[in-house]
Amino acid sequence: MIMLRRMMGFMVLNPLSGVIAVLAIIVLVASLLSPNFLTSYNMMIIARSLAFIGLITIAQSMLMILGELDLSLGAIGGFCGVIGGILMVQVGLPPWLAFALCLLIGALFGLVNGLLVTVLRLPSLVLTIGMAGVYGGLNLVLTRGVAITGIPSSIGFLGTGRWLGLPIPFWIMLVFLAIASFITLKTPFGRYMYAVGSNAPAARMLGIHVDRVRVGVFAFAGFLAALAGMLMVARLGSAQPSIGDSWVLGPIAAAVIGGVPTTGGIGTPLGAIFGAAIIGVIENIIVLFGISPYWQSMVSGAIVVLAISLDAISRRYFKRE
Numbered sequence: 084m085i086m087l088r089r090m091m092g093f094m095v096l097n098p099l100s101g102v103i104a105v106l107a108i109i110v111l112v113a114s115l116l117s118p119n120f121l122t123s124y125n126m127m128i129i130a131r132s133l134a135f136i137g138l139i140t141i142a143q144s145m146l147m148i149l150g151e152l153d154l155s156l157g158a159i160g161g162f163c164g165v166i167g168g169i170l171m172v173q174v175g176l177p178p179w180l181a182f183a184l185c186l187l188i189g190a191l192f193g194l195v196n197g198l199l200v201t202v203l204r205l206p207s208l209v210l211t212i213g214m215a216g217v218y219g220g221l222n223l224v225l226t227r228g229v230a231i232t233g234i235p236s237s238i239g240f241l242g243t244g245r246w247l248g249l250p251i252p253f254w255i256m257l258v259f260l261a262i263a264s265f266i267t268l269k270t271p272f273g274r275y276m277y278a279v280g281s282n283a284p285a286a287r288m289l290g291i292h293v294d295r296v297r298v299g300v301f302a303f304a305g306f307l308a309a310l311a312g313m314l315m316v317a318r319l320g321s322a323q324p325s326i327g328d329s330w331v332l333g334p335i336a337a338a339v340i341g342g343v344p345t346t347g348g349i350g351t352p353l354g355a356i357f358g359a360a361i362i363g364v365i366e367n368i369i370v371l372f373g374i375s376p377y378w379q380s381m382v383s384g385a386i387v388v389l390a391i392s393l394d395a396i397s398r399r400y401f402k403r404e
Contacts, residue, residue: 102341102357109361113368120371127250131318133363134252137356138311140334141256141263142304144355147338148267149300150280150347151207153196154331158218159305160312161327163189165222167313168231168322178235186309192218193305197298215331222324231322242318252314256356259307263352276300280347332384337362 113120139156146153163185170181196214200207244251267273275296278286287293308327315326334355335345341358343350369378 099342099351099354099357102354102361105340106357106361106364109364109368113364113371117368117371120368123248125367125371127245127248129360129363129367130253131250132367133356133360134250134256135311135315135318136330136333136337136363137253137256137359138259138307138314139330140337140355140359141260141352142307143334144338144341144343144350144352145263145267145276145300146207146304147335147343147345148276148280148347148350149297150283150345151200151297151301152335152345153193153207153211153301153304155192155196155211155215155218156304156308156334157327157330158215158222159189159192159327160308160315160330161324162192162218162222162312163309164312164316164326165226165231165322165324167316168234169225171235172231172233172322178238182238182313185313186306189309189312190302190306193308194298194302196305197301200301201294201297226322226324228324230324232320234316234320234322236320238317239320240317242314242316242320252318255310255314259310260352260356267352272296272299277348280349282348333362334359 110120119125139160142156143153166188167181167185170176170184171178174181176184196207196211199205199210199214203210241251241255246254267276275286275291278289278291279293279296283293308330311330312326316322319326337359338350338355339345339358340361341350341354341356343355365382368374369382
């Protein structure tokens with residue numbers, strides 16, 4: 084019992100060390116049980132999967148540092164992908180222009196979410212559930228549930244290409260992970276984020292524009308969601324209405340596993356990405372070992388519950404100590 088308390092305390096004080104250790108153990112066990120796990124092909128599959136969910140995880144982790152949540156990010160990503168397909172295929176805009184416009188539209192959607200949260204003073208969890216329905220509904224209105232095909236091949240390499248043996252989306256995710264880490268850890272805006280997440284009233288008394296910080300992070304999160312959606316369109320070669328449907332609970336669980344609590348004030352995007360890697364490896368193991376895919380949803384849900392439960396328990400332990 085004492086050992087368990089010490090381990091829990093270590094993981095609270097050193098969340099990045101703890102999550103890296105857990106990931107290393109999972110990888111070691113999987114590689115011992117299956118010779119196919121550490122193959123270059125399987126690593127590429129994991130990296131590609133991590134790229135898309137990783138962008139949403141970065142966005143969600145920054146919001147969670149603020150003490151906020153945005154459950155509409157998946158819907159924003161899917162809707163921006165559909166808009167991109169319409170602009171490229173039906174309107175005939177140059178692919179790169181359509182891509183850039185969709186990123187701006189995603190940032191605009193995030194901005195709208197942030198303004199609604201700050202102006203109406205509504206809990207972000209409740210409001211973004213409703214906005215997810217709005218964006219998802221507009222998605223279905225535009226597509227009638229049918230995929231938009233004929234995406235120009237000139238942007239296809241963004242989803243299918245490789246560099247140094249790793250998928251291009253993975254490199255793009257690493258670039259934005261570096262940007263997010265720099266913002267949160269090396270800039271005054273990042274310090275404001277932690278201050279707002281720790282104690283918003285106190286931050287306001289110190290002269291920090293709390294609402295501006297919140298709106299800015301929501302807008303950046305929308306941008307990242309749109310980027311993930313457009314990269315998925317490039318990957319599939321079509322704008323599927325279902326893009327983003329699975330980008331809801333996983334990123335939250337990944338952030339919590341990586342040391343970003345739902346209460347805000349601590350954690351880093353890097354830790355959240357390691358959490359996403361743990362979930363990605365577990366899901367890969369399910370497929371690799373021939374476990375029925377019907378179990379994947381149950382396992383993902385169990386990971387979410389376990390992550391949030393361990394976070395709550397560890398925080399109580401930390402306060403008591």
